[in-house]
Amino acid sequence: MGMNNESLYKELFRVTEKFHSSMEVENVLSEIIYTLKRVFPNFKYSLMISNDNHYNQDLPVKPLQYDSMDDRAMQAFINGSIQIDTTCDTKLTRLYSPLHGKQGVYGVLEVITYASFSFEPNEIEFIRLLANTAGNAIENAKLYQQSRSLIEDLRLINETSHVLNGSSSLNETTKFLKAQISKSFHAETVAFIFINEDNTSSILEGSSAVFETSHGKLYIQFVFDSLKKQRDSIFISDLSGKMRDIPLSFLSIMAVPMIEGNSLKGFSIVLHEKPYFFTFDMFKLFQSLIHHSTLAISNSILREKLEKMVITDQLTQLFVKSYLNNQIKTSMTNDKEGTFILLDIDNFKEVNDTFGHQVGDDVLVQVANLILENIRTTDIGARWGGEELAIYLPGVPLGAGAQIAKRLVEAVQNKTNPPITVSCGVSYWNKERKDEAKNLFNRADIGLYDAKNLGKNQVVIKEDYQII
Known part of the structure; x- marks a missing residue:
């Protein structure tokens, strides 16, 4: 391919320095492709990445989907070893190298060339070392980003708890909580549902108007029915076919029960039109927000009930x-x-x-x-x-x-x-x-x-x- 061992290792040293200078996953992926094009300019490349981030469209990134992956790509991901596959039908040879970090495999690098080409051992070793170095760099970048995200999540939860504990009215409480949820999850469709003593549900002030419509109430009933069976939070990336085959305006859903003691007081719902919009990290943060807010919402509801009792005649309800x-x-x-x-x-x-x-x-x-x-x-x-x-x-x-x-x-x-x-x-x-x-x-x-x-x-x- 025009590069001897010394040149390959120099290239590997150069890219390793680049990897260590960045804490952005996208920069690491860009450097992988850039390096491969320098060393093997006639090949094609793709990166199968095992997460739900959105990357620059110029990068040859595709999601790591287990149900549609090539068998050899799947073996590379699961076993953590290089796999080579030559297919006569397509007249192509594909090399799959796992992006291996210390804690796991973060994706698979796919190198595509013509079927008659045979990789030399030093070339395979170069690709393996490049992929491993990239895997470690991706792992470090992810850990850094997760630590920053965790700090932001804790700050958000502390701020929310502080404001809600000082809030006096239910309307203030739900409006502030909706604003925090919308800002954090980029979703405007939010509901806060209270469960009445007769086991019916009421939509609290501050909820999005769509939940007052017959279509919105279907989502409320769907969540309520699920929570009656099991009091677990709900995280569904694609609701298609899961709600009585009716046409749906919203395909992504997160719902978290409000539990006080052993009693189910209500639940909160967040919806988005697109499928697979919410990440699992968003779901975990949503759970934390609602768990920390449940007591404040319950106290606001109780306070308003008591205030209404004081100004209401018990016989006539005037x-x-x-x-x-x-x-x-x-x-x-x-x-x-x-x-x-x-x-x-x-x-x-x-x-x-x-x-x-x-x-x-x-x-x-x-x-x-x-x-x-x-x-x-x-x-x-x-x-x-x-x-x-x-x-x-x-x-x-x-x-x-x-x-x-x-x-x-x-x-x-x-x-x-x-x-x-x-x-x-x-x-x-x-x-x-x-x-x-x-x-x-x-x-x-x-x-x-x-x-x-x-x-x-x-x-x-x-x-x-x-x-x-």
Whole structure:
């Protein structure tokens, strides 16, 4: 081939120095090909690498796939020895040399020439030494990169734990965690799922919107069903054919259970459109992140439950009076106008005396549910006291508020069992006149009193005296 032993060893010495000066795997691979082209310019080369990194497209790198490898290439990889194969059909000779490090084999170097060529012993020895030296260099580069990656992973976990331990709301917790996951794994499709006491699942705030769709819920159910059988993390590189043969928008999935004590509290999911997108190192880091975050998420959920209990009437599930008062005072500072409705169940004592207090409680719940059906999520329904209930409509003008009150009176009359009626007093405020919350309450209370005296089952607006 035009190079004697001395030249070959000089070349080997040169490339060894190059290998030791780099901690980048791609640089090592580039130097292998460069050296081989200098020594054997008429041959062709490829590198079968046993990892999932992405390399420069100019490098002749192909993945080491066990199911499609040539038998001799597989023997070189498993046995760690050079293999030579001459095929008459292709009229080619292939030499396979393992990239051997101290801890294992990292790939196979493939050298391709014409079938009539016969490698000299010194040439085979040169290729073996080159491949071994490259294998050691790849191993060192990988160990260096892994140590740096481990430091970054620990920094990420510590930062995440520190922020989550100081976070107060569930929304803050999940939003921050989603941002950390998206940044680390280059994936925007993230879900945090909480398992309820009745063994149903709820999507937590901060999860990607796709999980609210019917398609996204299929992934949630797939993970939930898997975790019911076995509480192991899920790492699937290609979901094709694994989810009831339905067309899938996302093919890569990682899912990790949130376990506190021996209890499965929920799970987190990360998806990507491409198959084989997530690496095993990403999966291990995702597991660590979720394991370190589970307690913070559980505490945030518990805190919000307790906060809701404090401001929620346990019978009607409406807000309590103190919460309503505070929201009205805030609204009178921030909004331009608002309407307040105070309603009372007519003849409620007769309901209790006739049907019993359990039915009376059920009637209160029925009216509360009708209130919730007839107001927006931004409106506030509350139990004012006893059989009195209240509604506050921030930013709603008087006419629209009065119509809501009238609609509610009609709904109660037509949809309760036993049939009952309610009377309503309505008051209103706006920025154009000086007003206070207590005056708003007093006007509605007077309107309610008038509605009762005028025959009940009606609405009275206590601004200018009106009956509707």
